[in-house]
Structures are given as C-alpha cells and as structure tokens.
Amino acid sequence: xxxxxxxxxxxxxxxxxxxxxxxxxxxxxxxxxxxxxxxxxxxxxxxxxxxxxxxxxxxxxxxxxxxxxxxxxxxxxxxxxxxxxxxxxxxxxxxxxxxxxxxxxxxxxxxxxxxxxxxxxxxxxxxxxxxxxxxxxxxxxxxxxxxxxxxxxxxxxxxxxxxxxxxxxxxxxxxxxxxxxxxxxxxxxxxxxxxxxxxxxxxxxxxxxxxxxxxxxxxxxxxxxxxxxxxxxxxxxxxxxxxxxxxxxxxxxxxxxxxxxxxxxxxxxxxxxxxxxxxxxxxxxxxxxxxxxxxxxxxxxx
Numbered sequence: 001x002x003x004x005x006x007x008x009x010x011x012x013x014x015x016x017x018x019x020x021x022x023x024x025x026x027x028x029x030x031x032x033x034x035x036x037x038x039x040x041x042x043x044x045x046x047x048x049x050x051x052x053x054x055x056x057x058x059x060x061x062x063x064x065x066x067x068x069x070x071x072x073x074x075x076x077x078x079x080x081x082x083x084x085x086x087x088x089x090x091x092x093x094x095x096x097x098x099x100x101x102x103x104x105x106x107x108x109x110x111x112x113x114x115x116x117x118x119x120x121x122x123x124x125x126x127x128x129x130x131x132x133x134x135x136x137x138x139x140x141x142x143x144x145x146x147x148x149x150x151x152x153x154x155x156x157x158x159x160x161x162x163x164x165x166x167x168x169x170x171x172x173x174x175x176x177x178x179x180x181x182x183x184x185x186x187x188x189x190x191x192x193x194x195x196x197x198x199x200x201x202x203x204x205x206x207x208x209x210x211x212x213x214x215x216x217x218x219x220x221x222x223x224x225x226x227x228x229x230x231x232x233x234x235x236x237x238x239x240x241x242x243x244x245x246x247x248x249x250x251x252x253x254x255x256x257x258x259x260x261x262x263x264x265x266x267x268x269x270x271x272x273x274x275x276x277x278x279x280x281x282x283x284x285x286x287x288x289x290x291x292x293x294x295x296x297x298x299x300x301x302x
C-alpha cells in the first residue's frame with residue numbers, strides 16, 4: 001500500500017470535523033473540486049469503500065469513515081509536531097478490519113478507540129463491504145478480522161458472537177405506525193419492503209424472511225438496495241419500509257423514522273447477532289485485539 005501522507009489524512013480530519021465540504025475547503029484554503037478528488041484518492045488508496053456520504057444535512061461518515069477517523073486521529077497524535085510527514089505505520093504494525101455497510105455499533109467504536117489508546121503505534125486499515133465480500137477477503141488473506149452479520153453460506157472463518165443488535169423498522173415520515181413506540185411485524189404485512197439484493201447481505205435477508213414467515217406473511221419486495229443511505233432515502237420518499245439494525249437512541253435517518261421491531265407473538269424486540277469473523281490462527285496483532293474485545297463485551301447491551 002502506498003504511504004498516506006499528511007495532506008490526505010489532515011484533509012479527511014478537517015472534513016470529518018466540519019461535516020461540510022464548503023467550510024472544509026475554506027478552512028484548508030483549497031478548491032472544493034481538488035478536495036473531493038483528494039478524498040476519492042484516499043478511498044482508493046485504502047481500498048475502504050466510501051468514507052463520506054453527502055446528505056441534505058451535510059456530510060456523514062460511513063462505518064469505514066468513522067473507524068478511519070479514530071485511526072487517523074491517533075496517527076496525528078503520534079506524529080504531529082515531529083516535522084515528519086504524517087504517514088500510516090508500516091504493514092507490520094497494521095491491523096486490517098472489515099466493517100458492515102451499516103452504522104458502526106458503539107461497541108465496535110469503543111473497541112477501536114481503546115485499542116488505539118493501548119497500541120498507538122498500530123494503524124487500523126478499514127474496509128467497508130458486504131458480508132460475503134468481507135469473508136472472501138478474509139479467506140484470501142486481505143483482512144485480519146471482520147465484523148459481520150450471520151452469513152448465508154458456509155465459511156472457513158471462525159465466527160464469534162460480539163453483540164446482539166436491535167432490529168428496527170424504518171418508516172416514511174407521517175406513517176400511521178409512527179404513533180406506536182414499537183411496531184409488531186404482522187402490522188407490516190401490507191407494506192412494500194426494501195431489501196438488499198441477492199449476494200450482498202444474504203444472512204441478514206434470511207433473518208428478515210424468517211421473521212416474516214413466523215408472522216404469517218411473505219414480504220412484498222418493491223425495491224432492492226444495499227447501502228443504508230440509499231435505503232433511508234427510498235423509505236423517506238414513501239417507496240416502502242425497511243428493516244435495519246440499530247441501537248437504542250437511534251431516531252431518524254435522512255427523513256425516515258425508526259421504531260423497534262417486535263416479532264409475532266413476542267413482546268421483546270427482534271435482534272440479530274453481530275459477529276467477529278477471523279482466521280483460526282490468531283497470529284500477530286489479532287490476539288491482543290480479540291482480548292480487548294472480550295474484555296469489553298460483557299458491558300455492552302445491544
């Protein structure tokens with residue numbers, strides 16, 4: 001991987017701080033087109049997928065962007081003020097992680113932040129991808145560990161539960177079901193569903209289909225989309241509802257509204273496991289990372 005010098009990382013940190021491209025460009029005294037090109041180059045260098053997403057409220061960080069923010073900030077603290085270019089550590093001190101294309105669970109954020117506090121010399125290289133692509137990259141030796149939902153196919157990786165995520169229904173503005181604190185799945189039987197297309201999140205889709213079957217109806221799939229900002233935009237436009245993972249405190253996504261989902265015949269909210277996937281040979285930096293995750297797991301509530 002090519003070295004990532006101060007300009008690209010510092011520009012990313014400014015945009016992550018300002019959450020607005022025009023303000024960031026003024027602060028950096030740089031043309032906005034050049035700034036966007038530099039950020040695109042950073043994404044290609046990291047092979048991380050999108051780091052930033054533009055929406056009506058400004059700039060939002062993707063899962064990979066949130067994790068890179070921690071990594072870049074740590075590197076800046078280490079090398080800032082030394083007069084040397086700001087560069088990611090050498091490959092021997094890099095841990096390569098995969099993230100789902102979903103909001104990063106707070107437990108993952110705590111693990112990453114604590115790991116940087118304990119191992120500031122280590123850079124975290126993040127790649128945001130589908131579960132299938134993450135597991136293939138893991139099998140090919142391109143990633144050290146992935147955070148995934150249950151895969152829809154067999155894998156040679158070791159899968160370890162990290163935390164159970166609450167499932168929410170994403171509803172359009174002014175939808176009648178927003179009057180409820182929680183939404184029972186049978187109430188969605190007449191709705192059009194927006195689900196990820198085949199091959200992107202098969203295990204997650206299987207979980208949704210199984211819940212709908214238990215509720216006595218097959219979902220009527222009206223749209224297919226994988227990226228959560230796209231799904232939220234489609235829901236906000238009234239083109240259907242979607243089931244998504246989330247956390248307590250999540251309320252609104254780009255005009256759409258979230259309500260916890262309860263399965264048929266149950267008062268407890270529906271959940272889906274978030275897993276850590278990694279090679280069975282826990283070499284190098286992987287074992288300290290797992291040890292830290294294990295220490296933080298008991299204090300986490302999904």
